[in-house]
Amino acid sequence: MFTVSVRDHFMIAHSFEGQVFGPAQKLHGATYVVDAEFRRAELDPDGIVVDIGRATEALSAVLAALNFRNLDDEPAFKGRNTTTEFLASVIHERIATKIAAGELGSHAHGLASLRVTLHESHVAWAAYEGKLGR
Amino acid sequence: MFTVSVRDHFMIAHSFEGQVFGPAQKLHGATYVVDAEFRRAELDPDGIVVDIGRATEALSAVLAALNFRNLDDEPAFKGRNTTTEFLASVIHERIATKIAAGELGSHAHGLASLRVTLHESHVAWAAYEGKLGR
Amino acid sequence: MFTVSVRDHFMIAHSFEGQVFGPAQKLHGATYVVDAEFRRAELDPDGIVVDIGRATEALSAVLAALNFRNLDDEPAFKGRNTTTEFLASVIHERIATKIAAGELGSHAHGLASLRVTLHESHVAWAAYEGKLGR
Amino acid sequence: MFTVSVRDHFMIAHSFEGQVFGPAQKLHGATYVVDAEFRRAELDPDGIVVDIGRATEALSAVLAALNFRNLDDEPAFKGRNTTTEFLASVIHERIATKIAAGELGSHAHGLASLRVTLHESHVAWAAYEGKLGR
């Protein structure tokens, strides 16, 4: 299996509902440093996993739609706790949509899976990985 | 698959038996920076992989029982080389026991597997991963 | 010159006033990974720069008073932009106050200066350094 | 599953052919920081995944054969784009050959798989993983 990974970040405010979250029930915020790992069984005709320029742009575009926001105000997350692991799955889904729409190039349809990792500090991070494809 | 990871560390002395260990047969020591990665297929009812506060405490408690020790004197490791990879499996087993005992909350029974990584320097690390569950 | 550094983090929400801040004028947030570097010319009678346990506790206590907050609501920062560099100076001042109050031990009066660095992402950080002492 | 990882690096010049590579079609270069992760189901009779000294030497020897070169001039890569993901597979194959030849010790025949990761910057990396064995 081959992989290519790119890194970017975004900065948001949010709060959580539920006793399990303790002091994080108050409005606070986070920087998320995000790694997107693209995977496939064999290299494409250009000898690559994915066009790294387009992969970087796709990640950047997905994060731009979240960056500098209060996630408590986002209709898309109504009634959901925007935990690190949940946000990883949201970003996974949005990049997968771009791949399906051809935004990462036609060869990107050969990508097998994607892992999205969000680092929230030097001592905590979360990830979601799932298959890609038609 | 969803994951949540937390990081902590411990500092020990030990020595190894066997020619393969070269100069590490002498009493020396190490700082181990430890990552515990908790995994499950779906988020729990709180929208999380695991209560990160309890996961951090569990890791910290397991490492406290090893920290500031000479592992050569520990009855639990009698006759064993406390290599980095072996210690990863020990920490895995001890966290798994805490999960089974309910110390990470009742939803933690839904955790599928755990990966424990020990970084021994900027150029070497080892890990053990295995399933969790009843 | 000798130094000892310890690291911790905090997570906050805030917004900025002023065109120079662009999209950061909206309510957003950040994780700040904080390094406190304590400096002195000569080691103290125990052969150390500072009691690292107390230094870690002091940093942790200062960050706990900021953690999981919306800094826009904090009276202490009324009318101020809580930029990364400004927050570095605030944390510097609060640790310096603890040192002056003897909370880091009597030998800590021999500390010459302190540098506080706040990492806001993998590509941006800010610091404040200044003298300590009577 | 147990793993042991070691890190080293090499520095090369190269260029790429194909529009997808944009400005990287010009002669440029890279530092690759390389992680080799060795995996096996159970520890060997010495209680280890692999002799870390020999693993480090094997990685170092493989990288020495690439270091300080212009890869465009290497016969082994004639007609191939030496992308990060392709180089990861090359290094995988060369370490696998050393394992098969017994250079990592006789117990190394029990290794199940190998993952080779090449970090090309703080925001991009690529990997190849594949099975080992007879």
Added chain:
Amino acid sequence: MFTVSVRDHFMIAHSFEGQVFGPAQKLHGATYVVDAEFRRAELDPDGIVVDIGRATEALSAVLAALNFRNLDDEPAFKGRNTTTEFLASVIHERIATKIAAGELGSHAHGLASLRVTLHESHVAWAAYEGKLGR
């Protein structure tokens, strides 16, 4: 003293002349991860060291003029070894020129000094720092 730092990178080919460089006399290459640390005694009227957006753009523009090049072919470096420490001073000078030209905003004239660090691998880096200003 206050500082703000930003990070970016560039990838080049080059070779060195002189026996002291050993195998690096051959054409090879490097990724340089570059940190630019901007320093001033007091914050500017916006409560910042420098407009971080403009600082990031300035660093990016300076690196773009070096990125994806063979430095042996650059007229600017004719007869010079483009060592890591020398390149740090070149980037320092080019950012200083942009500050003097007002590209980082009018308040940037209050910057006191600049440190430019180039990381060439996980085990080696070099820096140049010097005063700024009229």
Added chain:
Amino acid sequence: MFTVSVRDHFMIAHSFEGQVFGPAQKLHGATYVVDAEFRRAELDPDGIVVDIGRATEALSAVLAALNFRNLDDEPAFKGRNTTTEFLASVIHERIATKIAAGELGSHAHGLASLRVTLHESHVAWAAYEGKLGR
């Protein structure tokens, strides 16, 4: 000012005397990842701060004399607590001696100062810096 830095590591056992050290009074150990930063005002005739190959060897040789030891048994440290900050000064002195003896080349006599940093974990490190030369 120009700097060049190189990194290596060593692994030791030791214990401390004095109530201030708490549980670290027991025999334990540490991995120290060591950075040696060489500084000078102007580049030498080869356009470098120091021969990085020789600097790396000098650091490696100094650390080899400490590696895989119980520092409590070392005559050189009799009656001293081998704290991180103290060890930084020891390594500084030993590298300085090598520079004075010409082991880093004749141009190394132009080095102005040296900073030695020991990272003992992901959340703690210490350094010693001092002048070099006649």
